[in-house]
Amino acid sequence: MVAIDRGNLVEMAATLRSSGYRLVQICSTTLSDCYEMNYSFDKDGRFKNLRFTVPPGEAVPSISLIYSSAFLYENEIHDLFGITIDNIVTDYHGTLYRLRVPAPFSLQREQPLAQGADAGAVRHKTEEEAGDG
Secondary structure, eight states: OEEOOGGGHHHHHHHHHHTTOEEEEEEEEEOSSSEEEEEEEEETTEEEEEEEEEOTTOOEEOOTTTSTTHHHHHHHHHHHHOOOEETOSSOOTTOSSOBSSSSTTOTTOSSOOOTTOOOSBOOOOOHHHHTTO
16 A cells, blocks of 8 residues: 555646556545545556545546546546546546435535434335336
């Protein structure tokens, strides 16, 4: 795990890309007063993880120009945590998921979600559940 300054994220991702690393995942989690971001890369079974924290209300640069698949992770993090990701190549502007609760894991929510609360995506009825009409 390599702790980095988020201002160096794009440069470090570009260096990893040019060294043959692939993007494995991007994830976020809430800490008591900030978000923790973790970017994982792999080359020949060797992982490199970049980690940094983001205070609420501050933005993270997109790496989707370097790793095109990053756009999906970045949109998901925006929708679920409310973290602004600057310059996403394909930006869904908060519509990747239809959520019952906007940014359910945001530190800026007025009230935290109760443990076990269902804040996930809206579940659509199957054809069988909906019946014929």
